[in-house]
Amino acid sequence: MKRFLSALFALMVSMPSLSAAEKSAPKESEAYKFADKLIKKMTLREKIGQLQQFVPKKGVVTGPDGGVENIEESIRQGLVGSFLNIRSTKRMHELQRMAVKESRLGIPLIFGFDIIHGCRIIFPENLAMSCSWDIEAIERSARIAAAETAAIGIHWTFSPMCDISADPRWGRVSEGSGEDPYLGAKISAAMVRGYQGKDLSADNTIAACVKHFAAYGAPQAGRDYHTVDMSRFMLIDRYLPPYRAAVEAGAVTAMSSFNDFEGVPASGNRWLLHDLLRGELGFKGFVVSDWNSVHEMVAHGTAANGKDAARQAMNAHLNMDMVYGDYIKYGEALVEEGEVSEKTINQLCREVLAVKYQLGLFDNPYKYGSQNKSEVIYRAENLQFARELAAKSMVLLSNNGVLPLKEGVKIALVGPLADNAYAQLGAWRGLGEAKRSVTIREGLEARFGKENIFYAKGCDFRKTIEGGIEEALRAADKADVVLLSIGLSHKESGEATSLTDISLPAPQQALLDALKGTGKKIVVLLGTGRALDIRNEVEKADAVLLTWHGGTMEGPAVADLVSGDKNPSGHLSISFPYCVGQLPLHYNMKMTGRPRKSPQHNSKYLSRYTDAPNEPLFPFGYGLSYTEFEYSDLKVVTPNVLMGGTVKVRVKISNTGQCAGEDVVQLYVRDLVAETTRPVRELKGFERVSLAAGESKIVEFKIPTSDLAYCHSDLKVRADSGDFLVWVGADSNAKLQGKFAVR
Numbered sequence: 001m002k003r004f005l006s007a008l009f010a011l012m013v014s015m016p017s018l019s020a021a022e023k024s025a026p027k028e029s030e031a032y033k034f035a036d037k038l039i040k041k042m043t044l045r046e047k048i049g050q051l052q053q054f055v056p057k058k059g060v061v062t063g064p065d066g067g068v069e070n071i072e073e074s075i076r077q078g079l080v081g082s083f084l085n086i087r088s089t090k091r092m093h094e095l096q097r098m099a100v101k102e103s104r105l106g107i108p109l110i111f112g113f114d115i116i117h118g119c120r121i122i123f124p125e126n127l128a129m130s131c132s133w134d135i136e137a138i139e140r141s142a143r144i145a146a147a148e149t150a151a152i153g154i155h156w157t158f159s160p161m162c163d164i165s166a167d168p169r170w171g172r173v174s175e176g177s178g179e180d181p182y183l184g185a186k187i188s189a190a191m192v193r194g195y196q197g198k199d200l201s202a203d204n205t206i207a208a209c210v211k212h213f214a215a216y217g218a219p220q221a222g223r224d225y226h227t228v229d230m231s232r233f234m235l236i237d238r239y240l241p242p243y244r245a246a247v248e249a250g251a252v253t254a255m256s257s258f259n260d261f262e263g264v265p266a267s268g269n270r271w272l273l274h275d276l277l278r279g280e281l282g283f284k285g286f287v288v289s290d291w292n293s294v295h296e297m298v299a300h301g302t303a304a305n306g307k308d309a310a311r312q313a314m315n316a317h318l319n320m321d322m323v324y325g326d327y328i329k330y331g332e333a334l335v336e337e338g339e340v341s342e343k344t345i346n347q348l349c350r351e352v353l354a355v356k357y358q359l360g361l362f363d364n365p366y367k368y369g370s371q372n373k374s375e376v377i378y379r380a381e382n383l384q385f386a387r388e389l390a391a392k393s394m395v396l397l398s399n400n401g402v403l404p405l406k407e408g409v410k411i412a413l414v415g416p417l418a419d420n421a422y423a424q425l426g427a428w429r430g431l432g433e434a435k436r437s438v439t440i441r442e443g444l445e446a447r448f449g450k451e452n453i454f455y456a457k458g459c460d461f462r463k464t465i466e467g468g469i470e471e472a473l474r475a476a477d478k479a480d481v482v483l484l485s486i487g488l489s490h491k492e493s494g495e496a497t498s499l500t501d502i503s504l505p506a507p508q509q510a511l512l513d514a515l516k517g518t519g520k521k522i523v524v525l526l527g528t529g530r531a532l533d534i535r536n537e538v539e540k541a542d543a544v545l546l547t548w549h550g551g552t553m554e555g556p557a558v559a560d561l562v563s564g565d566k567n568p569s570g571h572l573s574i575s576f577p578y579c580v581g582q583l584p585l586h587y588n589m590k591m592t593g594r595p596r597k598s599p600q601h602n603s604k605y606l607s608r609y610t611d612a613p614n615e616p617l618f619p620f621g622y623g624l625s626y627t628e629f630e631y632s633d634l635k636v637v638t639p640n641v642l643m644g645g646t647v648k649v650r651v652k653i654s655n656t657g658q659c660a661g662e663d664v665v666q667l668y669v670r671d672l673v674a675e676t677t678r679p680v681r682e683l684k685g686f687e688r689v690s691l692a693a694g695e696s697k698i699v700e701f702k703i704p705t706s707d708l709a710y711c712h713s714d715l716k717v718r719a720d721s722g723d724f725l726v727w728v729g730a731d732s733n734a735k736l737q738g739k740f741a742v743r
């Protein structure tokens with residue numbers, strides 16, 4: 001019986017919810033009908049043309065071989081399906097006109113761009129945003145980005161990045177939502193909803209792209225583009241949920257990753273792109289390769305040449321070749337030689353055409369970019385929202401009482417990020433403009449008065465400046481407190497920025513040491529797109545506020561927090577390691593047979609380091625506030641739950657401090673005995689709660705038993721009956737504990 005229930009439940013878990021299917025079905029089927037009709041009129045060459053994406057000579061180039069000659073002629077011949085990285089509305093409309101008016105069948109182009117944390121208004125980098133744990137706000141940020149993007153003329157963003165990563169040596173952690181699959185899944189789905197809205201053909205929505213499929217966040221030793229060696233079990237259990245959630249939210253495109261999986265590069269990996277993505281996850285849109293990743297199979301050593309690479313990718317169900325051109329060069333010959341069937345080409349092509357149809361491009365190819373830009377871009381309420389989201393994303397890591405600052409305080413503002421309009425936008429800043437950034441200096445001057453801010457840059461990110469330290473000391477001399485805005489630049493965040501040393505560069509450490517010598521209180525404002533080893537800074541500073549790369553409105557957001565106008569409420573979505581040697585590090589590690597905290601904790605033969613703790617410096621979920629929150633009265637309302645039912649857990653949270661604040665209440669579970677090894681804790685619920693000073697609230701979590709499903713040794717995800725521990729609190733070390741059983 002138990003087995004039967006488990007099987008039934010497994011079936012239920014793998015079925016898309018009816019409402020989601022109902023919602024998208026009519027549009028999709030209409031789109032496919034349209035595509036099938038059109039395909040009948042197309043030559044083989046034209047069909048392959050739809051599968052080719054190029055970057056124009058003057059576009060943004062992020063890899064070798066970007067830029068193609070004679071592109072206009074290719075468009076006229078119907079040999080280009082898409083472009084990426086064009087910024088100019090005028091140019092997009094010109095090219096669109098060529099495709100629509102001058103090619104035989106007039107099939108519109110689809111324009112893509114990396115709009116990953118804002119278009120013109122830049123929100124904090126994605127890792128930062130995820131520290132807000134504010135799903136509605138993140139969805140809204142994507143909605144705003146979509147409206148601005150569509151107004152510029154772009155139809156498609158290469159976002160959300162759904163890659164789980166627990167290795168901040170990898171610079172691209174900045175583009176994702178951290179180390180946790182549950183939080184990551186909520187955010188990925190929210191971003192898809194934000195971009196695509198309810199109607200993909202509306203002029204303020206754009207197509208989303210689930211990337212990088214799959215497991216791109218686990219390159220060996222954090223080196224970008226490096227090998228991924230991961231079991232299917234691990235992929236399904238820990239890495240898949242955010243991709244799955246984005247697909248279930250209706251994302252109409254996906255991107256294959258640069259890495260290999262089980263020895264086969266993702267762009268030629270049929271198990272990933274066909275069996276898993278389409279078969280198991282139910283994806284119905286089209287897959288674009290990453291930049292040149294089809295041709296890169298030659299460098300991987302799994303394809304003999306470009307033609308072989310195109311053959312493998314097409315047969316793996318990869319629809320569109322980004323940049324290199326192997327599809328258009330070799331596609332026809334491959335069909336003629338019987339290496340790829342025309343049926344396959346038809347399938348690949350219909351999926352591209354269907355998305356173009358869903359975007360409304362066949363109705364009006366110029367709809368995007370024809371809006372009144374001034375009504376959509378940089379709207380005042382959206383800038384205000386960006387300020388709020390930036391403040392919610394910042395995490396107070398330590399504070400000995402120096403924050404919030406007192407009124408009338410004189411501030412020395414020092415450091416390479418203090419007045420850096422460009423760096424604060426972070427990596428992949430869409431179409432963000434530094435001239436619209438409000439810097440920390442400007443934010444503080446507006447809040448505390450220009451006369452109270454003494455600014456000195458002090459040093460560059462990785463270089464000293466002649467006289468820099470002296471200037472900083474003079475500023476400190478005039479001030480009551482030093483705000484030291486240090487960290488990494490935007491150039492050390494994002495793609496191709498892997499590091500082996502994640503401590504702060506020496507010139508910035510020297511600046512901190514010199515300022516420490518003045519005896520003034522020091523607040524470190526830490527700007528970064530990744531977790532860092534900040535033992536030194538935490539020890540020396542009176543407070544550390546993690547400001548990240550906060551986007552267009554970073555300055556006012558910092559002012560809001562340091563002044564106490566707002567209370568910090570961000571919580572880490574990635575562990576801050578004690579040292580680089582611990583990486584990759586995440587709270588949801590497995591137990592092991594010899595856990596560090598075992599009854600024989602004095603034994604040598606336990607899973608631990610001999611020169612460093614196992615624990616991070618700051619754990620997942622961590623974040624301080626200017627007030628105190630107390631958790632009590634944990635009650636498991638349903639100690640025994642039937643499979644298919646809902647676990648209910650209540651907790652009381654009280655604001656016992658002096659000011660209002662918000663906290664992120666987090667619920668973790670451990671499956672005590674399972675068929676495969678389970679993490680020590682897994683996040684299964686969270687809620688942002690706002691409390692006035694002295695106020696208390698009861699928070700109730702409702703966890704469907706389907707959320708307790710995990711990957712079994714047969715690689716099926718299902719929930720089992722059994723006993724669970726549950727913890728609720730303000731981070732992944734939450735102490736209040738209860739238990740429940742699923743029967």
Ligand code: NOJ
Binds near residue numbers: 084114158211290291
């Ligand atoms: C390479 C990156 O890996 C991917 O994330 C991005 O979308 C493409 N380049 C296009 O810019």
